[in-house]
Amino acid sequence: DTAVSQTPKYLVTQMGNDKSIKCEQNLGHDTMYWYKQDSKKFLKIMFSYNNKELIINETVPNRFSPKSPDKAHLNLHINSLELGDSAVYFCASSQAALSYNEQFFGPGTRLTVL
């Protein structure tokens, strides 16, 4: 009964490939997020969806494309992977996009680009 799950947990791939990471939450939350955590543990938001609509789109290369087929799922597709994309990607969800809501994080996907 995992609250926020991500697949895969580890992803090792070559530069130039295209890959996807999937996220699902069973908390009934309206809002989902993608974060990137770099090697220095700095966690930065990339995207946020509220009820399948994109509400936050930080300065992220357009090689990154999120997709939310329904409010329980938020996937992240990355085209033409680069070395600098190596990081841990976290999915999270919260009850709503408004303030005063804690976020629930998935276990992370460690992406290594060779």
Place this chain on the structure above:
Amino acid sequence: SQQGEEDPQALSIQEGENATMNCSYKTSINNLQWYRQNSGRGLVHLILIRSNEREKHSGRLRVTLDTSKKSSSLLITASRAADTASYFCAGQGAQKLVFGQGTRLTINP
């Protein structure tokens, strides 16, 4: 730009001692949250303090917020080995959380 900055970046103490971590932020916030991350895991929410609150307690955790100084502190009392983790503060603005780089806390048995 990075909102939260934690201090110290790393802290090592003996089990049973208290651990204090500080956080500063740059812009206005609606609330400030603290999260914990065990090695190789996702973040877990610990406590949320609203901008109109000055202090909040939850079990062995005590959080303070000083909006005039744009700073917060997290105190963990009577530390245990299981408290070893990274601790992040995150300021919540309009719709997003902005995280600092965290404090790596090590509790020595």
